[in-house]
Amino acid sequence: MDFWLGVDCGGTFIKAGIYDSNGKEYGSYRQNLAIISAKPGWAERDMGELWQACAAVIAGAIRSSGVAAENIKGVGISAQGKGLYLLDKNQVPLGYGVISADQRALAIVKQWQAEQMPQKLYPITRQTLWTGHPVSILRWLKQHEPARYAQIGSVLMPHDYLRFCLTGEIACEETNISESNLYNMQSGEYDAELAKLLDIEEIMPALPPIIGSSQIAGYIHEEAARQTGLKEGTAVVGGLFDVVSTALCAGLDDETxxxxxxxxxxxxxxxTSHLDDSQSLPFVYGRYAQQGEFIVHEASPTSAANLEWFTRQWKVDDYAEINRAVAELPKADSSVLFMPFLYGSNAGLGMQAGFYGLQSIHTQAHLWQAIYEGVIFSLMYHLERMRQRFPNTKVLRVTGGPSRSDVWMQMLADLTGLPLEIPQLEESGCLGAALMAMVGNQVFSDSKQAQQIIAAQMKHITPDPTVYDKYQNKYKKYKLLLESLTHFNNHCND
Incomplete structure (x- = not known):
């Protein structure tokens, strides 16, 4: 019997899972990943430790599955997008990897914005321009660490680096590199004019060949086989940007x-199957796993990591108790508002997190409730914009850690007025990556056919219309407070 291994490298964990060609999971393993914050706004990862963690979770998944290594026929990797992982000209890691939450290039991005650079780039790249993009970090390195910049041999993203560790082959996978601001979305190639506009034209020789998600990029080499337990010569495919992997496993197949x-x-x-030039908003596009299709998305680091930070500070790790405490409070009734910007913002560069509206009557439960609401309110910024691009939306399919909380999901349904469908999959990132390995090894003809094997049971959550107006009213207060804080932030940074 043949099996397929998928790795998912996220912001907090790295995971691996082993699946058969029906998508059934036989074993998985996960490990925490450390974020290094040497200076305010910096978010880095030790590249050597990342590879060791990757090897460990692969070995752990193989052990937990009981599957023989020779029966694992292919490997795929799903990972966070953006950020920057560099090799020098001898193919040795060049300093720490920089993850997408890094904000060291804030001043550079502000200068680019003042020069109307995003407007110049967007028609070519279909990207916004912010601190976590590879181009922003590269420009910062050129300005602040010129010696390191001069040593760059290969520009990679996280799954490209891990694939290199497994195979020794260097390439950039298309769904991820297409969102780098170095890629022409129309032509499907790197564009030297983009690098020239951003004053990093020297980087062009360091951009590796572009490969497809299901294209075989290399084979497990001897040392990687020794460390992971995989068989030497096992095929490794390009892999996926993690938002693409999740969309694939969530069963997105049309614009509803x-x-x-x-x-x-x-x-x-x-x-979607097309770039829509009629829209007034600069929607972010990327190449999708299916040939000829695009993924459109809005995103910001304003989600569950905020809750995780607070649970660490208060030393609370009982999420069931947090859910109970929030559920016992009246819905959208508290005056407490939370801005979920501990790791970045979708409301402007340099925005920070905080509570507002606290009074002596409030308890810790009100803080938990405000965090839940703040994450959902921040998400609404993206959802409202996306519904302009996808006006025929009838349902939200929700994945990620908070989707396990019925309390949090009911809050999302009640605020949006949309029914939710929650796929009952443990690791969509791992499964999506494994599906690409199956396509690459011709088990399926393409990603659409591979997607058909995912017959995940859906949990359905219906909005409560009796509290819709209450949530909308509190959301308006959130937006008013956000507008005031934006003015404050801009004034402080003048």
Missing amino acids: KLNTVLGTWSVVSGI
Whole structure:
């Protein structure tokens, strides 16, 4: 019997799972990933430790599954997008990897905005421009660490680096590199004019060949086999940007469904067959796993990581108790508002987190409720915009850690007025990556056919119309407070 291994490298965990060609999971393993914050706004990862963690979760998944290594026929990797992982000219890691939440390039991005650079780039790249993009970090390195910049041999994203560790082959996978601001969305190739506009034209020789999600990129080499337990010579495919993997496993197949991901980031995604030039908003596009299709998404690091930070500070790890405490409070009744910007914002560069509206009557439960609401309110910014691009949306499919909380999901349904469908899948990132390995090894002809095997049971949550107006009223207060804080932030940064 043949099996397929998928790795999912996220902002908090790295995971691996083993599946058969029907999508049944036989074993999985996960490990925490540390974020290094050497300076305010910096978010980095030790590349050597990341590879060791990847090898460990692969070995752990194989052990837990009881599957023989020779029966694992292919490997795929799903990972966070954006950020920057560099190799020098000898193919050795060049410093720490920089993850997408990094904000060191804030001043550079502000300068680009003042120069109307996003407007110049968008028609070519179909991307916004912010601190976590590879181009922003590269421009920062050129300005602040020129010696390191001069040593760059290969520009990679997280799954490209891990694939290199497994195979020794260097390439950039298309769904991820297409969102780098170095890629021409229309032509499907790197564009030297983009690098020149951003004053990083020297980087062009360091951009590796672009490969497809299901394209075989290389094979497990001897040392990787020793560390992971995989068989030497096992095929490794390009892999996926994690939002693409999640959309695939959420069953997005037309413009009536949107996928909401709540994890380290809040993401709203939709699938389309065309670039729509009639829209007034600059929607972010990326290449999708299916040839000729695009993923459209809005995202910000304003999600469940905020809750995780607070649970660490208060040393509370009983999420069932948090849910009970929130459920016992009247819905949308408290005056407490929370801005979920601990790791970044969708309301402007440099915005920070905080509570407002606290009074002596409030308890810890009110803080938990405000965090739940704040994450959903921030998500609504993206959802409202995405519904302009996808006006025929009839249902939200929700994935990520908060989707396990019925209390949190009911809050989302009540605020939006949309029914929710929650796929009962443990690890959509791992499964999506494994599906690409199956396509690459010709088990399926393409991603659409592979998607058909995912017959996940859906949990359905129906909105409560009796509290819709209450949530909308509190959401308006959130937006008013946000507007005031934006003015405050801009004034302080003048």
